[in-house]
Amino acid sequence: MKYPPKRSTIDRINSPIRLFSTQVNIRKLNPWFISGFTDAEGSFLLEVRRDSTCRAGWLIVARFSITLHQRDLELLQSIQAYFGGVGRISTGGKDTLSYRINSQMDIKRWVLPHFDRYPLITEKQADYLLFREAVKLVSKKVHLTIEGINTIVGIRASLNKGLTPALKEAFPNCVPSPRPLVVDLQIQHPEWVAGFTSGEGCFMVSVLCVVGRDGYKSGGLVTLRFVIVQHFRCEQLMESLSTFFGCGKYYAVKDRDHGEFRVHKFSDIIEKIIPFFQTNRIVGVKELDFMDFCKIADLMQSQKKHLTKEGLEEIKLIKQSMNKGRIADVVPKD
Numbered sequence: 001m002k003y004p005p006k007r008s009t010i011d012r013i014n015s016p017i018r019l020f021s022t023q024v025n026i027r028k029l030n031p032w033f034i035s036g037f038t039d040a041e042g043s044f045l046l047e048v049r050r051d052s053t054c055r056a057g058w059l060i061v062a063r064f065s066i067t068l069h070q071r072d073l074e075l076l077q078s079i080q081a082y083f084g085g086v087g088r089i090s091t092g093g094k095d096t097l098s099y100r101i102n103s104q105m106d107i108k109r110w111v112l113p114h115f116d117r118y119p120l121i122t123e124k125q126a127d128y129l130l131f132r133e134a135v136k137l138v139s140k141k142v143h144l145t146i147e148g149i150n151t152i153v154g155i156r157a158s159l160n161k162g163l164t165p166a167l168k169e170a171f172p173n174c175v176p177s178p179r180p181l182v183v184d185l186q187i188q189h190p191e192w193v194a195g196f197t198s199g200e201g202c203f204m205v206s207v208l209c210v211v212g213r214d215g216y217k218s219g220g221l222v223t224l225r226f227v228i229v230q231h232f233r234c235e236q237l238m239e240s241l242s243t244f245f246g247c248g249k250y251y252a253v254k255d256r257d258h259g260e261f262r263v264h265k266f267s268d269i270i271e272k273i274i275p276f277f278q279t280n281r282i283v284g285v286k287e288l289d290f291m292d293f294c295k296i297a298d299l300m301q302s303q304k305k306h307l308t309k310e311g312l313e314e315i316k317l318i319k320q321s322m323n324k325g326r327i328a329d330v331v332p333k334d
Contacts, residue, residue, distance in 0.1 A: 027078045027283060029195075034082055035118040036192035037283075040199025042066050042124065044131035046156045048149075048167060055144045060152055062135050064111045067098040068284070075198075075284040083110045107135055121185035121192070123233045129180045130159045150174070185237065187244055194280035201286070202227045203293035205319045207312065222306040222315055224297060226263040226273045235259055247272050270301055289322045 043065045051059035064087075068076060076089050076099040086109075087101035101107055112135065115128050134155045142148035150171065157163045157176035168174070187193060208221040230238050232252065239250045241261045248263035263273055274294055282290045296315050305311025 025074050026081050027074075029078050029082050029283065030189075030191040031082075031114065031118045032189035032191035033195035033198075033283070034079065034114065035120055036195025036197075037079070037199050038066070038115075038195075039120050039122045039124050039192075040196050041068065043160070044124070044127045046131065046134050046152070046159055048153055048156055050170075056146050056149050058143070058149045060134070060138055060143045060149075061102060062104065062107055062131060062138065064101045064107060064131075065098055067092050067096050070095050070097050072284045073097055078283065083114070086110055104135070104138060108139065118188075119185070121182075121187065121237060123182055123231065125182045125185065126180045127159055130155050130177065133177075151177075183236075187237075187240065190276070190280045193241075193244065194277065194282060197228060197277070198282050198284050198286055200228050200230060201282075202229070202323065203286075203289045205293065205296055205315070205322065207316050207319060222296070222300060222312070223264060224266060224269045224293065224300075226269065228261045229258055230261075231258050245272055245276065266300070270297060292318050292322050 043063075045063040045065060047059075047061040047063060049059050049061075050057060066076065066079060070091075073089070076097055080087055080089060080099055083101065083106075086103065086106040087099055089097055089099045092098040101111055112132055115132075119125060120128055134152050137143065137148065137152055137155075143152055153163070153167065153171045154175050154177045156167070157174050158179045162176075163171070163174065204225040204227060206223045206225070208223075226248070228238065228241065235250065235252070238259055238261045242248050242250065245263065245268075247265065247268035248261055250259055250261050252259045263269060274297060277290055278294075281287065296318055299305040299311060299315060303311070305314060
């Protein structure tokens with residue numbers, strides 16, 4: 001197979017991106033990691049817009065996209081490298097970067113073969129199947145007729161959030177395509193879980209100080225939690241994580257459209273969750289959270305630091321820099 005030439009990794013540089021190190025740490029990612037991360041953060045998009053230069057008056061653009069915080073530039077570069085260097089990384093909204101593959105040829109050569117071989121297992125699989133059908137129709141030049149445009153708009157109506165107000169006005173008689181059912185899809189590989197967690201997972205630490213008569217009792221309550229959040233449509237998948245890890249439980253969040261898989265038992269964190277992700281690595285800035293999570297777990301297990309005032313302060317200091325408090329700009333090198 002003749003691979004297309006590699007393209008520029010990043011096509012537009014502005015001041016926020018200059019915060020990154022010029023040394024790029026490209027990781028070789030497992031194919032199942034790519035699918036797991038896409039289930040968490042990827043998007044399959046169909047852009048339909050007026051264009052007088054097109055035969056039917058409408059332009060169809062298929063796009064595979066992943067948008068992340070700018071600190072995850074190296075992760076986007078690693079994903080781009082996996083797809084043969086095609087596509088572009090550009091600045092998106094505030095503090096974000098987007099990796100996009102717009103080329104019809106690149107989508108057919110790289111994107112479709114990957115997700116056919118390493119399928120998605122959330123509701124995003126339905127989006128992918130609709131996206132793939134639209135790409136095939138464009139390949140057959142169906143979009144060059146108004147009938148073909150109507151068919152593709154019907155696919156667009158069932159994809160993601162549906163039609164925009166402008167498209168609803170332009171195609172008032174649109175008939176949405178049937179949305180594929182995604183049922184009984186199983187976790188095929190541990191690297192899928194690593195990829196999905198790199199996108200949707202969270203390593204959390206809560207610290208509750210115990211106050212005594214003297215105003216401060218030596219010690220406190222420290223709880224470690226591993227959490228994955230997902231839309232309630234993926235309830236079956238979230239429940240299967242309990243079987244996969246051999247611990248944890250799925251909780252539906254009342255009055256919300258999502259649920260959470262949670263592991264909070266300390267022995268399960270130490271014996272199952274941490275060893276799993278030490279073997280199947282988190283990639284991206286979230287790896288720093290996992291490393292701090294492990295550090296606190298060690299302070300609690302081997303040194304019992306959570307039982308002393310000084311140790312509790314040390315744990316609180318580590319916690320402050322995790323998740324939303326993360327200020328590091330560079331992911332640790334291998």
